Amino acid sequence: MSKLLWLIPxxxxxxxxxxxxxxxxxxxxxxxxxxxxxxxxxLSVGAFLQVHHGEVLRQHVFDWISAGKLxxxxxxxxxxxxxxxxxxxxxxxxxxxxxSISYMHEDEGFSRFFAYLNLFMFSMLLLVxxxxxxxxxxGWEGVGLCSYLLIGFWYKELKNADAGKKAFITNRIGDFxxxxxxxxxxxxxxxxxxxxxxRGQVDDHWAGLAALFLFIGACGKSxxxxxxxxxxxxxxxxxPVSALIHAATMVTAGVYxxxxxxxxxxxxxxxxxxxxxxxxxxxxxxxxxxxxxxDIKKVLAYSTVSQLGFMFAGAATAQFTTGLFHVVTHAFFKxxxxxxxxxxxxxxxxEQDIRKMGGLGKKxxxxxxxxxxGGLALAGLPxxxxxxxxxxxxxxxxxxxxxxxxxxxxxxxxxxAGLTAFYTTRLILIVFMAKPGHHDEHAKDEAHxxxxxxxxxxxLMMAPxxxxxxxxxxxxxxxxxxxxxxxxxxxxxxxxxxxxAAESHAHRVNVGASIAVFVLGAGLGFLLYGRAGGxxxxxxxxxxxxxxxxxxxxxxxxxxxxxxxxVIAPVKMGATILWFLVDRVIIDTLLVxxxxxxxxxxxxxxxxxxxxxxxxxxxxxxxxxLGLLAYVAYQHKETWLKAFPF
Amino acid sequence: xxxxxxxxxxxxxxxxxxxxxxxxxxxxxxxMSVEVMLNGVNVALLAFARLHANTAGHVFVLMVMGVAAxxxxxxxxxxxxxxxxxxxxxxGDLKSLQG
Numbered sequence: 001m002s003k004l005l006w007l008i009p010x011x012x013x014x015x016x017x018x019x020x021x022x023x024x025x026x027x028x029x030x031x032x033x034x035x036x037x038x039x040x041x042x043l044s045v046g047a048f049l050q051v052h053h054g055e056v057l058r059q060h061v062f063d064w065i066s067a068g069k070l071x072x073x074x075x076x077x078x079x080x081x082x083x084x085x086x087x088x089x090x091x092x093x094x095x096x097x098x099x100s101i102s103y104m105h106e107d108e109g110f111s112r113f114f115a116y117l118n119l120f121m122f123s124m125l126l127l128v129x130x131x132x133x134x135x136x137x138x139g140w141e142g143v144g145l146c147s148y149l150l151i152g153f154w155y156k157e158l159k160n161a162d163a164g165k166k167a168f169i170t171n172r173i174g175d176f177x178x179x180x181x182x183x184x185x186x187x188x189x190x191x192x193x194x195x196x197x198x199r200g201q202v203d204d205h206w207a208g209l210a211a212l213f214l215f216i217g218a219c220g221k222s223x224x225x226x227x228x229x230x231x232x233x234x235x236x237x238x239x240p241v242s243a244l245i246h247a248a249t250m251v252t253a254g255v256y257x258x259x260x261x262x263x264x265x266x267x268x269x270x271x272x273x274x275x276x277x278x279x280x281x282x283x284x285x286x287x288x289x290x291x292x293x294x295d296i297k298k299v300l301a302y303s304t305v306s307q308l309g310f311m312f313a314g315a316a317t318a319q320f321t322t323g324l325f326h327v328v329t330h331a332f333f334k335x336x337x338x339x340x341x342x343x344x345x346x347x348x349x350x351e352q353d354i355r356k357m358g359g360l361g362k363k364x365x366x367x368x369x370x371x372x373x374g375g376l377a378l379a380g381l382p383x384x385x386x387x388x389x390x391x392x393x394x395x396x397x398x399x400x401x402x403x404x405x406x407x408x409x410x411x412x413x414x415x416x417a418g419l420t421a422f423y424t425t426r427l428i429l430i431v432f433m434a435k436p437g438h439h440d441e442h443a444k445d446e447a448h449x450x451x452x453x454x455x456x457x458x459x460l461m462m463a464p465x466x467x468x469x470x471x472x473x474x475x476x477x478x479x480x481x482x483x484x485x486x487x488x489x490x491x492x493x494x495x496x497x498x499x500x501a502a503e504s505h506a507h508r509v510n511v512g513a514s515i516a517v518f519v520l521g522a523g524l525g526f527l528l529y530g531r532a533g534g535x536x537x538x539x540x541x542x543x544x545x546x547x548x549x550x551x552x553x554x555x556x557x558x559x560x561x562x563x564x565x566x567v568i569a570p571v572k573m574g575a576t577i578l579w580f581l582v583d584r585v586i587i588d589t590l591l592v593x594x595x596x597x598x599x600x601x602x603x604x605x606x607x608x609x610x611x612x613x614x615x616x617x618x619x620x621x622x623x624x625x626l627g628l629l630a631y632v633a634y635q636h637k638e639t640w641l642k643a644f645p646f
Numbered sequence: 647x648x649x650x651x652x653x654x655x656x657x658x659x660x661x662x663x664x665x666x667x668x669x670x671x672x673x674x675x676x677x678m679s680v681e682v683m684l685n686g687v688n689v690a691l692l693a694f695a696r697l698h699a700n701t702a703g704h705v706f707v708l709m710v711m712g713v714a715a716x717x718x719x720x721x722x723x724x725x726x727x728x729x730x731x732x733x734x735x736x737x738g739d740l741k742s743l744q745g
Contacts, residue, residue: 612744614737618667 001050002057005076008043008086009129012036012121020115030101033114037097037121041090044083051083052486058131065134072192077131081490084324084483085128085256088331092248093121095464099339100240102460103346113153113238120146124249128256132193133182136257140178140221143250144171150245151237163236170230174220181213185264194260202267211268214261215275218254223305224312225282229560231305235297239342242297247304247338248331255311255327259320262491266318273405276316276397280409280416283309285557287419291426292553295352296341299427303378304334306416313409314393317400320491321484322392328483329377329385332475336374336468343367343457343465344431354430361432363454366462368432370469375428377472379421380518387514388476390417394510399502418517425525434535652693659686673728673735677721684714 015036019029047057057078064074078086097117104113123146127139145168152164182192188206189197218224223231234246245251258265258275265272283306290302307330315323345352347364361368377386394413401407457465528534542550552558611617633640659682666679688707695703729735 610744612741614740615668615671622664622668 001046002059002078004043005047005057005059005078005129006061008040008047008076008090009122009125011039011043012118012125015118016115016122019111019118023111026105026110029111029114033118034094034097034101036118037090037094040121040125041087041094044086044090047078048083048087051078051080054489069190070186072132072134074135075131075193076129077194078129079490080487081256081259081324082128084328084487086125088328089121089124089128089249092331092335092468093124093244095467096240096244096248096335096339099243099342099461099464100238102458103240103342104238107238109153113150116146116149116153117241117244120150120245120250124253127253131195133185133197133261134192136260137178137182140217140253140257141175143245143253144168144175144221147171147234147245147250150241151234153237153241157236160236163230163233167230167234170227171220174217174227177213177216177220179217181210181217184210184213198263202263204267207264207267208271211261211265211271212274214257214264215271215278218257218312219278220254221257222251222254222308222312223282224254224278224309225285228282228286228305229563232298232301232556235295235301239297239338239345242301243335243338243342246301247334251304251308252311252327252331255308255315255323258312258315259324259490262318262320265315272316272318273403276313276409277405279309279312279314279316280397280412281309282306283313283416284412284419287416287423289553289556290423291419292550294354294554296344296354296357296427296431297338297352299354299423300334300337300341303337303420303423304330306420307334307378310390310393310413310416313397313413316409317393317396317406319392319396321487322389322396324487325392325480325483326389328479329389329472329475332468333374333377333384333386333472336370336465336472337378339461339465339468340367340371340374343461344371346457346461347455349453349455354427357431358434359432364456367457367465370462370465371432372428373469374472375424377476379424379522380417380514381522382511382515382518383473383477385472385474385476385479387518388480391510391514392480394514395506398506398510414513414517417514418521421518421521422525425522426529429525429529434529649693649697652689656686656690656693659683659689662686671737673725673737676737677718677725680721681714681718684710 013036015032018024018032023029024032050057057076059076061074061076063071065072097114100113100117104110107113120143123139123142125139127136127143130136130139148164148168151167152161155161155164184206185197186192188203188210189200191197191200220227231246231251235242237246286302286305286309290299290306293299293302307326311323311326311330313323314320314326344357344360344364344367347360347367348357351357373384377384380387380390394410394417397406397410397413401410526534528538555561663679663681663683663686666682667676670676670679688710691703691707691710695701695707725735728740732740734740
């Protein structure tokens with residue numbers, strides 16, 4: 001098996017090369033696009049089974065960078081952590097590929113779409129499988145590139161292309177931190193491969209710096225405060241992209257990286273404290289914004305940012321399994337929700353505004369059922385996957401709440417859990433239950449007209465949704481203990497020390513609190529959006545007393561505008577100064593044209609000496625010859641003074 | 647006669663030639679003056695050859711004469727070509743090299 005590891009990333013790459021260079025008929029292009037990820041999934045299962053027997057698979061593919069002390073082979077590694085990740089990436093990825101055949105069927109960029117999607121799979125698998133942080137960085141940049149390409153997939157609209165650029169540039173800021181982190185690791189360990197680093201001597205000072213810089217990188221890729229702003233805009237891409245890249249896989253790369261570098265992070269408790277606060281703050285902030293969004297994908301996007309905050313908070317407790325567990329369950333239910341949202345949008349011919357939806361439950365019962373399954377898992381209905389993973393994180397944070405940062409974070413996370421239940425209930429009730437156009441009388445006729453020719457999702461769309469729905473509901477119960485046991489050998493350092501009594505106490509408190517906030521959030525959601533009276537009250541509140549508050553939240557607390565004035569405008573100003581002063585004045589005018597002008601001026605001055613008169617030429621020649629003669633005579637004056645003693 | 651006499655003659659010839667080159671404007675005269683300068687040098691060479699009893703000086707003089715003959719033939723040919731083109735050999739009128 002370890003001889004075949006290279007095939008796992010390369011199979012999707014082959015799909016990319018075929019679909020990227022040839023314009024095949026859509027059927028064939030779709031089959032080729034799906035074949036790579038599915039074959040990779042089969043190989044991943046094989047690798048997983050072998051890892052399950054306690055082996056760690058390694059393959060040295062070729063020597064990549066070899067320069068003196070710096071030796072970086074192109075090596076792949078599957079240990080329990082990466083085994084879990086490749087299963088999620090290829091498994092959920094394959095389902096999304098299959099779904100895309102149906103979803104993108106009428107798009108003229110069909111082959112291009114699958115080519116990019118396959119390239120993304122290659123990069124993501126490289127990120128996860130690479131056995132050194134340098135190779136991980138290659139995958140890290142690769143997924144960033146594919147994210148950019150797919151967000152701007154419908155590039156003919158400027159808005160989409162701009163969203164792609166925003167994602168790319170925001171990620172660049174994070175990647176700069178990631179690079180600095182790599183340099184710190186090199187300084188500390190003198191090697192970059194994970195095995196070598198994990199056996200190396202950890203120095204507290206460098207570990208803190210490396211952990212901080214790498215976390216900045218993770219903030220960019222995984223959309224944490226302050227670099228989260230690109231993810232909601234990334235919804236400009238096709239919905240399967242949002243499901244695959246911006247919910248299930250790429251954005252969780254930061255959590256994977258933190259888990260992978262666990263031996264560095266346990267040595268940097270202050271960075272962990274920062275991480276738990278950033279994670280919890282992101283979770284709460286994005287959760288609040290999600291409440292007031294009216295675009296179905298924007299709600300899910302902010303929910304994703306919020307859940308990513310949960311994952312970082314979990315990882316920050318040094319119980320990395322909790323973060324990883326949430327990565328896995330979140331991949332299931334958020335992919336399901338995005339794909340379900342895609343099916344809704346598809347059915348309504350591109351309508352994304354939830355105020356124009358409503359009443360879809362009766363018309364699309366199967367779709368409504370799977371969407372509700374995903375929603376319940378996200379909201380944390382006891383028994384669903386989301387409940388278990390969120391609860392695990394809450395327990396982990398609660399156990400460390402002796403430290404003030406963790407205590408504050410626990411409260412924020414608990415509030416977020418309630419908010420999550422609230423906005424999920426709101427979303428489901430408005431989209432599937434309420435009468436269409438209830439909130440907006442004007443849109444009523446329009447919405448009714450649209451609902452007559454619903455575009456029903458086909459089997460290729462429903463089958464992946466059904467599989468994901470089962471995983472979202474049952475994944476928590478089935479996976480929690482096996483995952484804990486399976487991944488445990490990866491974590492180094494002291495096992496988690498806490499007395500049984502305290503642990504069961506934490507569990508009791510958190511299960512109770514989780515259920516309470518779920519009931520509270522979902523109940524409030526029902527109260528406000530489940531009944532006509534509630535909706536009318538919300539309408540009055542939004543238009544009356546809460547108008548300013550609602551506008552503030554709906555406009556995302558004006559963070560984009562704040563960045564516009566505090567970051568982007570100064571950068572633009574600096575760029576203008578550099579362009580005008582340095583480039584145009586100093587370089588272009590002074591140096592480039594200045595050199596030309598200088599030569600021209602000297603030439604103009606010297607041409608006066610070219611009189612064309614032969615006599616003047618001869619006189620100067622003679623004077624020159626005499627001058628030379630005098631010089632030579634002066635040099636040898638001893639000799640001739642001796643010969644001619646005047 | 648000491649070496650000094652020969653050298654004075656040589657220097658005088660050279661100076662007369664140089665004066666001719668500088669002061670006259672007729673190309674033909676300038677060419678002749680150059681010949682005078684060359685012969686001034688020849689006198690000096692022969693005088694030193696005699697003084698040091700070294701035949702190298704003689705050889706050089708023969709060499710200079712040969713070169714001078716070639717130079718005069720080329721120079722006269724140019725002079726004739728210039729005259730045919732410009733109808734003048736006055737250096738005051740030949741200024742087309744002005745920058």
